[in-house]
Every structure is written in structure tokens, then in C-alpha cells.
Amino acid sequence: MPTSRQFLLSSRPEGELSDDDLELREVELPELGEGEIRARTTWMSVDPTIRIWMSDIPQYMPPIAIGEVVRSIGVAEVEASTHPGFAVGDQVSTMIGWQTRIQGKPEALGCMKLPEGTDPGMFLATVGPTSGMTAYFGLFDIGEPKPGETVVVDAAAGAVGSLVGQLAKLHGCRAVGIAGGPEKCAYVTEELGFDACIDYKNEDVGAGLDRACPDGIDVCFENVGGPIFDEILLRMNNFGRVSLCGMVSGYNRAGEQLPGPYQFPMVLMRRLKVQGFIILDYADRYAEAAAKLGAWVAQGKLESRLHVREGFESLPDALRELVGGKSAKIGKMVVRF
Amino acid sequence: MPTSRQFLLSSRPEGELSDDDLELREVELPELGEGEIRARTTWMSVDPTIRIWMSDIPQYMPPIAIGEVVRSIGVAEVEASTHPGFAVGDQVSTMIGWQTRIQGKPEALGCMKLPEGTDPGMFLATVGPTSGMTAYFGLFDIGEPKPGETVVVDAAAGAVGSLVGQLAKLHGCRAVGIAGGPEKCAYVTEELGFDACIDYKNEDVGAGLDRACPDGIDVCFENVGGPIFDEILLRMNNFGRVSLCGMVSGYNRAGEQLPGPYQFPMVLMRRLKVQGFIILDYADRYAEAAAKLGAWVAQGKLESRLHVREGFESLPDALRELVGGKSAKIGKMVVRF
Numbered sequence: 295m296p297t298s299r300q301f302l303l304s305s306r307p308e309g310e311l312s313d314d315d316l317e318l319r320e321v322e323l324p325e326l327g328e329g330e331i332r333a334r335t336t337w338m339s340v341d342p343t344i345r346i347w348m349s350d351i352p353q354y355m356p357p358i359a360i361g362e363v364v365r366s367i368g369v370a371e372v373e374a375s376t377h378p379g380f381a382v383g384d385q386v387s388t389m390i391g392w393q394t395r396i397q398g399k400p401e402a403l404g405c406m407k408l409p410e411g412t413d414p415g416m417f418l419a420t421v422g423p424t425s426g427m428t429a430y431f432g433l434f435d436i437g438e439p440k441p442g443e444t445v446v447v448d449a450a451a452g453a454v455g456s457l458v459g460q461l462a463k464l465h466g467c468r469a470v471g472i473a474g475g476p477e478k479c480a481y482v483t484e485e486l487g488f489d490a491c492i493d494y495k496n497e498d499v500g501a502g503l504d505r506a507c508p509d510g511i512d513v514c515f516e517n518v519g520g521p522i523f524d525e526i527l528l529r530m531n532n533f534g535r536v537s538l539c540g541m542v543s544g545y546n547r548a549g550e551q552l553p554g555p556y557q558f559p560m561v562l563m564r565r566l567k568v569q570g571f572i573i574l575d576y577a578d579r580y581a582e583a584a585a586k587l588g589a590w591v592a593q594g595k596l597e598s599r600l601h602v603r604e605g606f607e608s609l610p611d612a613l614r615e616l617v618g619g620k621s622a623k624i625g626k627m628v629v630r631f
Numbered sequence: 632m633p634t635s636r637q638f639l640l641s642s643r644p645e646g647e648l649s650d651d652d653l654e655l656r657e658v659e660l661p662e663l664g665e666g667e668i669r670a671r672t673t674w675m676s677v678d679p680t681i682r683i684w685m686s687d688i689p690q691y692m693p694p695i696a697i698g699e700v701v702r703s704i705g706v707a708e709v710e711a712s713t714h715p716g717f718a719v720g721d722q723v724s725t726m727i728g729w730q731t732r733i734q735g736k737p738e739a740l741g742c743m744k745l746p747e748g749t750d751p752g753m754f755l756a757t758v759g760p761t762s763g764m765t766a767y768f769g770l771f772d773i774g775e776p777k778p779g780e781t782v783v784v785d786a787a788a789g790a791v792g793s794l795v796g797q798l799a800k801l802h803g804c805r806a807v808g809i810a811g812g813p814e815k816c817a818y819v820t821e822e823l824g825f826d827a828c829i830d831y832k833n834e835d836v837g838a839g840l841d842r843a844c845p846d847g848i849d850v851c852f853e854n855v856g857g858p859i860f861d862e863i864l865l866r867m868n869n870f871g872r873v874s875l876c877g878m879v880s881g882y883n884r885a886g887e888q889l890p891g892p893y894q895f896p897m898v899l900m901r902r903l904k905v906q907g908f909i910i911l912d913y914a915d916r917y918a919e920a921a922a923k924l925g926a927w928v929a930q931g932k933l934e935s936r937l938h939v940r941e942g943f944e945s946l947p948d949a950l951r952e953l954v955g956g957k958s959a960k961i962g963k964m965v966v967r968f
Contacts, residue, residue, distance in 0.1 A: 352865065353900045528689065538899050554891025558856075562875050562907035563690045570899035 295322045296332065296373070299606060301392035303358045307348055309546050311614055315348070316364070323397045331380045331405070332397040333370035335390055337414040340603075340612045340627040341366065341424040341453075345545040354572045363391040364609075367424055369414035370396055380407065385414055387422065392609050394631060406580075416591070419453065419598035419626035423573045423580065426587040426596075428539060429457035431576045433515055434465075436537035436569045441466030443512035446503070448522050450491060451478035453598070453626035454539060458515045459488040460596050467513070470506045472499065472522060481624050486597070499525045510534075519543045519555070527557035530564050538570040545617050599625030606631050632659045633669065633710070636943060638729035640695045644685055646883050648951055652685070653701070660734045668717045668742070669734040670707035672727055674751040677940075677949045677964040678703065678761040678790075682882040691909045700728040701946075704761055706751035707733060717744065722751055724759065729946050731968060743917075753928070756790065756935035756963035760910045760917065763924040763933075765876060766794035768913045770852055771802075773874035773906045778803030780849035783840070785859050787828060788815035790935070790963035791876060795852045796825040797933050804850070807843045809836060809859060818961050823934070836862045847871075856880045856892070864894035864903075873905040882954050936962030943968050 297320045304317040326332055347365050350357045358365050368390040372380050377400055380386070386405040390396055396403055408417055420426045432454075439445055445462040449455040450471025459469035459482065471482040471491040479491040492502030499522055503511070510531035516523055519541030530536070544552050561568055576583070590596035601623045603612045609629055616627050634657045641654040663669055684702050687694045695702050705727040709717050714737055717723070723742040727733050733740055745754055757763045769791075776782055782799040786792040787808025796806035796819065808819040808828040816828040829839030836859055840848070847868035853860055856878030867873070881889050898905055913920070927933035938960045940949045946966055953964050 351900075352897065354869075354902070532691075541896060541899065544896065551893050554893055554895030556888050556891055558891030558895070559878060559881065560689065561905060562878065562909075563688075565691070565907045565909055565912060568898060568905040570902045572899075572902055575902060 296395060297322050298393045298395035298397075300363045300394075301609060302361055303348060303364055304360065306350060306357075306360070307345075310618060311345065311348065311610060313610060316610060323395060326374055326376050326397065327399075329377045329399050330375070330397060331372050331377050331386070331400050331403075332374040332395060333372045333386055333405075335368050335370045335394050335396070335606075335631050336385070337418055338366055338368040338390070338392070338609065338629040338631065339418045339422060339424055340609070340616055340629060342540055342542045342545055342617050343424070344613055345617045355574070363393050365389060365391050367418070367422060369408065369418065380405075384408075385412060387414075387417065392606075394606055415600045415602065415626075415628050415630070416598070418628055419600055420457065420591050420596060421584050421587045425453045425598065425626055426457055427576065427580060427583045428573045429454050429461055429515075430583045430587060431573065431579070432537045432539045432571055433458050433461050433513070435576075436571050437513040437515060437535050439465055439467050439513045439535075442468075444468045444470060444507050444509060445513040445515065446470045446472065446507065446511045446526055447515040447517070448472040448494075448526075449517040449540075449542065450482045450488065451624045452517065455515070455517055456482065456486055456598060456625060457596065460486055462513075463487055463489075464590065464595060468507075470503070470511075472502075472518075478624055481599070494522060500528065503529050513537065515539060517542060524555050524557045527555055527560040527566075530560060530566055532564050534564060534566050536566055536568040538568060542617060601625050601627045603627070603629045605629070633732060634659050635730045635732035635734075637700045637731075638946060639698055640685060640701055641697065643687060643694075643697070644682075647955060648682065648685065648947060650947060653947060660732060663711055663713050663734065664736075666714045666736050667712070667734060668709050668714050668723070668737050668740075669711040669732060670709045670723055670742075672705050672707045672731050672733070672943075672968050673722070674755060675703055675705040675727070675729070675946065675966040675968065676755045676759055676761050677946070677953055677966060679877055679879045679882055679954050680761070681950055682954045692911070700730050702726060702728050704755070704759060706745065706755065717742075721745075722749060724751075724754065729943075731943055752937045752939065752963075752965050752967070753935070755965055756937055757794065757928050757933060758921050758924045762790045762935070762963055763794055764913065764917060764920045765910045766791050766798055766852075767920045767924060768910065768916070769874045769876045769908055770795050770798050770850070772913075773908050774850040774852060774872050776802055776804050776850045776872075779805075781805040781807060781844050781846060782850040782852065783807045783809065783844065783848045783863055784852040784854070785809040785831075785863075786854040786877075786879065787819045787825065788961045789854065792852070792854055793819065793823055793935060793962060794933065797823055799850075800824055800826075801927065801932060805844075807840070807848075809839075809855075815961055818936070831859060837865070840866050850874065852876060854879060861892050861894045864892055864897040867897060867901050867903055869901050871901060871903050873903055875905060875907040879954060938962050938964045940964070940966045942966070
């Protein structure tokens with residue numbers, strides 16, 4: 295019988311995810327029922343939000359239950375099908391979780407079929423909900439940038455940030471990134487075409503923003519939180535918009551009483567709009583984003599780099615690398631099975 | 632010659648405003664020029680934002696310069712006029728500042744003529760920019776309440792908060808206030824008609840909100856900041872709106888590095904919109920608000936209580952009482968000259 299290997303959450307991590315918080319098991323899959331598919335996971339998206347789901351802080355979905363498969367988005371290839379719409383070899387994407395196979399009715403699994411010939415890694419990196427669509431809706435819907443305005447994004451060499459700046463440029467904005475280290479900054483400006491990138495590890499972020507944003511900041515796409523966000527808040531223009539996508543600097547500290555932004559009063563003084571968003575709320579507009587993003591990728595106007603780790607067993611390490619912030623990673627973190 | 636007595640800002644207060652931060656002087660007014668008016672201050676609005684203007688933190692207007700008259704809104708009665716549109720006895724409202732007379736062209740002074748027979752104290756309390764109009768635009772434009780939703784406002788017995796809840800009720804919402812002490816809470820529920828009021832001095836605010844907002848909070852009109860705001864954030868519904876009007880709990884601590892809301896991550900988790908606003912941005916819509924508010928007052932649907940202090944010299948004390956939070960004051964703080 296085919297099996298699925300799974301990582302279950304066995305306890306809630308305190309601080310960094312520990313191997314002891316996970317249980318590895320193998321389950322046998324039953325015979326395929328009517329209208330079902332069985333698919334083998336090929337690529338897994340690794341996203342900071344997985345670390346949030348492991349905590350039981352108040353959040354936007356129920357946390358992963360203890361004993362439940364760790365939740366995550368991936369791509370799988372159909373191995374067997376009794377469903378008329380899915381053939382062996384088709385690629386599907388859904389919330390697969392940290393496991394090597396899924397089985398069931400594709401409707402119940404929430405499977406989306408990828409267009410034939412799609413590169414699954416690049417799909418996860420440029421179009422998938424946690425990367426391209428997050429950048430797309432977060433920038434355009436929440437950030438409301440106008441051509442000529444200045445857009446600042448932190449974690450700019452990362453999966454989402456790298457796309458945000460490129461989309462801002464496509465929209466006629468000035469794009470300024472913040473990233474850690476000269477290699478990432480060079481990637482952001484030279485390969486992706488941002489107007490400037492501030493190296494938060496080697497220069498004062500405030501001084502860098504003053505230099506790169508002489509007319510202030512109109513839109514902030516916020517991934518990080520903490521002191522970098524404070525420096526941005528201080529330089530927001532009147533009526534600026536903050537698209538709050540993530541606060542990865544705090545994700546390993548869930549449960550601690552972390553102070554909010556010290557410059558929070560700027561929200562009042564500069565009449566800012568700060569708005570959080572979660573990509574799942576845009577499910578009924580995924581097709582719109584996929585069409586736009588897919589076209590830009592096809593035209594060579596939007597690119598992403600993959601940061602690939604190999605093998606199912608590397609999932610915990612990949613998440614630690616992503617959330618710990620110690621990685622020299624550029625682009626979208628994925629695990630290839 | 633007529634004179635004007637003035638309070639000038641002589642140094643920036645550290646913590647509470649001290650008398651040493653002010654200089655009292657008397658200036659002689661020149662002869663009236665062509666198209667000018669001279670008006671004697673009769674009522675002064677006392678607002679927490681004056682304390683912000685005294686600090687040189689980043690803010691929405693230039694801070695009051697050292698040596699400048701303290702800025703504030705008031706009502707004055709015309710004593711002399713060479714302007715065809717203003718007659719002796721007319722009442723005008725503008726940014727008079729802490730002084731007993733103003734003189735000049737009414738256009739340059741930004742004077743708005745009050746309708747004949749207007750009670751100046753009640754005008755400042757229910758229609759004036761820092762009270763009624765602030766409540767009006769902050770609730771409806773920023774808060775976007777829908778009938779049936781729950782609106783929470785803190786400083787609910789104060790000048791703005793007391794109006795916010797009444798406007799929310801007029802709009803078909805559930806209105807919940809937070810105020811300090813049984814007298815204020817009784818005023819809020821029994822006189823103003825809020826559905827509930829939490830006494831933050833005598834009960835746990837979180838437990839009170841759980842009781843008074845069984846379906847969560849859709850709109851928060853925020854005047855206070857600090858721990859009360861955190862309790863509200865924890866209970867905001869998905870897609871809730873926070874209308875950020877003030878953070879009076881921090882106004883005597885400008886310059887200190889105060890932490891932002893500890894529950895700031897809720898903005899992401901619950902996909903909140905947090906938006907700051909300043910009433911001066913709505914100048915081109917004052918007429919709309921004045922018409923609506925004036926009609927509700929005339930119909931007895933909107934009320935405010937005046938907290939009156941007497942005499943020009945009481946201005947510094949009035950501000951200290953307002954910002955210090957130790958007062959048992961209910962309603963709109965005004966000084967009658």
C-alpha cells in the first residue's frame with residue numbers, strides 16, 4: 295500500500311522550533327474511492343506564517359492542533375485518480391501539509407490544478423498565495439500606491455519583498471528595499487531593479503531611509519516589525535499607508551509580551567492607515583492575481599529566485615532558517631521532495 | 632488703547648505643564664485698519680492636543696514656537712469692526728490662542744461667524760472642530776460603522792467620546808463606553824444612552840468588554856492608548872476598524888520612548904484597519920458636519936455637558952486637569968473669560 299510520511303506537531307515550540315516539537319510517522323493510505331485522487335508531494339512552500347500556526351496565540355486561523363500534520367502549501371503530482379478532471383501526471387497545489395502524499399476528493403482537498411508545463415518551484419515563488427498573491431494584494435489593495443510615490447519594503451530579498459518592489463516599479467513607483475548584507479542588497483537593486491536598498495546589518499536604517507527616500511515614504515509593505523518598522527514609521531508621509539503583511543521578527547517570541555512599535559503615535563500624527571491582511575481572505579480573487587502575475591513572469595518583468603532545500607526531512611530546518619533570520623537566503627524558500 | 636493679555640510658551644514642558652513654561656504678558660493693540668475686526672475672547676476650548684503642540688515631537692502641525700501664544704480654538708465677540716461682513720456683537724470662532732483679544736482681517740484670522748443666538752459654550756461642545764466634528768468624521772469616515780455593529784469608545788464621558796457613542800446609537804449601532812468611576816459611567820449610560828459603560832477604575836477592562844461586547848468589537852474610537860487600547864485590540868473582530876483620534880495617556884510623556892500597543896499583532900491577525908486622523912484635514916467638509924450636528928442638537932438627539940472653568944488665568948490649570956486624567960470632569964472642558 296502507498297504510504298504518507300508526516301510531520302505532526304507534538305508540542306508547541308517555545309522560541310525556536312525544536313525537533314522534539316515534532317513527531318514523524320508513516321500512515322498507510324486506503325484504497326482510492328470514487329472521484330478521488332492520490333498525489334505525491336513534489337515541492338513544499340516554506341513560509342513564516344507556519345511558525346505562527348504552531349503557537350496558540352490569537353491568530354487568523356485555528357492554530358495547528360497538537361497531533362495534527364503541520365500545515366503548509368505545496369505542489370503534488372497525481373499518481374492515481376478516479377476523478378474525471380484529474381489525470382496521472384497532473385500537478386495540483388493546495389494546503390498539503392508536511393507530508394509526502396495526499397489522498398481524497400480534490401474538491402475537499404481544495405486542489406487547484408496548475409497549467410500544464412508549470413514549473414512548480416517557480417509557481418510557488420511567483421504566483422502562489424504565500425508569495426506572489428501576497429505581494430500583489432498587499433501592495434495594490436492595501437498599500438494603494440500611486441505612480442511616483444515611494445514604496446518601502448523590508449525583507450526585500452525574501453520571497454514576498456522581492457516581488458513587492460518589482461510590482462511597485464511596474465506601477466511607476468520608487469521602490470526602496472531593506473535587507474541584510476551586501477549580497478542581498480545587490481540582488482535587490484541590480485537584479486530586481488529596486489531604486490535603492492538599505493543594508494540593515496551594515497548601516498543605520500534611519501540614515502539609509504533619509505538618503506533613499508528624500509521625499510519621505512508613502513507606502514510601507516511591512517514584513518518584519520521591530521526597530522526597522524519604527525524607523526519607517528518616523529519617515530512616513532501624511533496619509534501614508536502601511537500594508538501589514540508580517541512581523542517575522544517576533545514569530546519566535548509568541549507568547550512574550552513584546553512592545554508594539556514605539557513610533558505608533560506617528561499613525562495619528564501623520565494620519566496613516568495601517569492595515570493587516572491575510573492572503574486567504576482573497577481566495578475569490580486568486581484568479582485575477584494569477585493571471586496578472588503569470589503574464590508578468592512570462593514577459594520577464596517579474597522574477598524570483600528559489601532557495602531550495604532537498605528532501606522531506608529538511609522541512610524543520612528550512613523553517614528554522616527562515617524564521618530565525620540568520621540565513622543568507624535570497625528569494626523563496628522551498629523544499630523539493 | 633485696548634490690550635490683549637496672552638500666555639506665551641516660554642519653554643517646552645517636561646511631563647506636566649508647569650507655570651514656569653508659560654509667560655504672561657499684555658500687548659497693546661494698534662488702531663483698527665481697513666477691513667479688520669477686534670474681538671474679545673469669551674470662551675475657550677481646552678483640548679488635549681494643545682499638550683502635543685507644546686512638545687516638539689513629530690506631529691501634524693508645527694509645534695508652538697517658544698515665545699508664541701499658546702494655540703487653541705475659542706469664541707470671541709466682535710467689539711469693533713471696519714469689515715462690512717462683521718458687526719459689533721457678532722460671535723466668531725477661530726484659532727484664537729490663549730489671549731483675551733484678537734485683531735486683524737477676519738479672513739486672515741480664519742474666523743467663522745456663528746449663527747445668531749448660538750450659545751458659544753454649547754457650540755464648542757457639540758459642533759466645534761475639536762469636539763463634534765472630531766466625533767463625526769472620526770466615527771463615520773474612519774470607523775465606517777454599519778448598523779448593528781458594536782462601537783467601543785474610551786474617555787466616553789469626555790468631550791469627544793460622549794458624542795461618539797450618541798452618534799453610534801443614532802446610526803443603529805451598539806455603543807459601549809469606557810470611563811473612570813461610577814458617576815461618569817452613569818452619565819454615559821443613563822443620560823447619553825450608551826448600551827453599556829465599563830468603569831476602568833473599578834473593574835477589569837477585559838472582563839468588562841467580554842461582558843458588554845458578546846459579539847466582539849467592530850469599531851474602536853480610540854482616545855486614550857495604553858493598556859485599555861490593548862484590551863480592546865484583543866477583542867476586535869476580523870476586519871474591524873480603529874479610528875485613532877488621540878492617545879491622551881501618553882501626552883505628558885512626549886519624548887519618552889513609550890512602547891506601542893502590546894497587542895499590535897492583532898492588527899495583522901484580525902485584519903484590522905487602524906487609521907489616524909486630524910480634524911483639520913476635514914476643513915472643507917466642516918459645513919456638512921455642522922449642519923448634521925446642529926440639527927441633531929436642535930432635535931434633542933445629541934447632548935453634551937460643559938465643564939466650565941472661569942477666567943483667562945485658569946487656562947493652564949484647565950489643561951493640566953484635562954491631560955492629567957485625575958479630574959472627575961464630565962463633558963467638554965471650556966474656560967469662560
